[in-house]
């Protein structure tokens with residue numbers, strides 16, 4: 001077994017919320033229960049589950065923005081909720097996110113170029129010329145044109161704007177990107193193009209992904225491993241994607257059934273074999 005330190009490690013993480021609104025005293029929601037997982041360099045871990053299963057909460061814990069009550073979240077060996085703030089700031093730049101709704105992820109009054117340089121400005125002083133050059137390179141890396149830097153969000157399609165968000169996420173050359181339903185709001189063609197882009201970028205830039213989705217078919221395309229969540233817990237793990245047809249937990253089967261071909265005659269013989 002390899003003794004190399006994992007890029008990301010969650011150990012026994014727990015998180016609960018209290019119901020809000022008029023029921024302030026309301027019931028306690030255990031959003032994450034005793035979750036442990038690890039991720040190596042250049043790996044993509046798919047995180048699937050039905051709505052409310054805790055995927056996004058876990059994503060926020062991994063990003064260092066949702067403190068768990070107990071357990072540890074270690075990124076490059078640094079406890080993201082520990083006392084060493086300097087070390088946390090240092091590793092945070094290696095952790096980025098791409099959300100589902102690209103239109104609400106960017107400021108509508110900022111050009112694509114301005115959005116892309118936002119994270120860069122937090123960590124480096126770049127001359128105007130360097131900024132232009134960097135933005136042009138990033139846009140080309142995600143399949144857009146350098147001239148697109150001057151466009152505003154409403155001048156892009158959803159798929160193009162998601163590429164801008166990906167360019168922003170990779171601007172600091174992170175080691176890990178959390179993709180929170182990053183292709184879910186796109187049409188089928190844009191989805192497959194973005195999945196292809198993400199796969200190419202992972203190779204090119206040596207990144208790891210946590211790919212959060214309710215769409216197990218999309219997750220299977222991009223991920224090396226898979227965990228299935230239900231009610232805040234990991235209920236099934238798959239370390240070899242070749243075996244995804246042999247998932248057994250009822251939640252996994254329900255997620256698979258949701259992507260079954262509409263025509264029964266197109267289904268493959270076995271009960272839940274879909275790809």
Ligand SMILES: Nc1ncnc2c1ncn2[C@@H]1O[C@H](COP(=O)(O)OP(=O)(O)OP(=O)(O)O)[C@@H](O)[C@H]1O
Nearest residue numbers: 017018029031049050051052053054055056057058
């Ligand atoms: N800020 C919050 N306050 C109260 N409850 C919350 C909060 N955030 C999440 N929850 C609850 O925690 C549980 C897990 O939510 P979470 O958004 O992580 O699930 P999810 O799997 O990402 O769902 P979806 O796919 O619908 O986004 C849900 O019951 C949700 O209502």
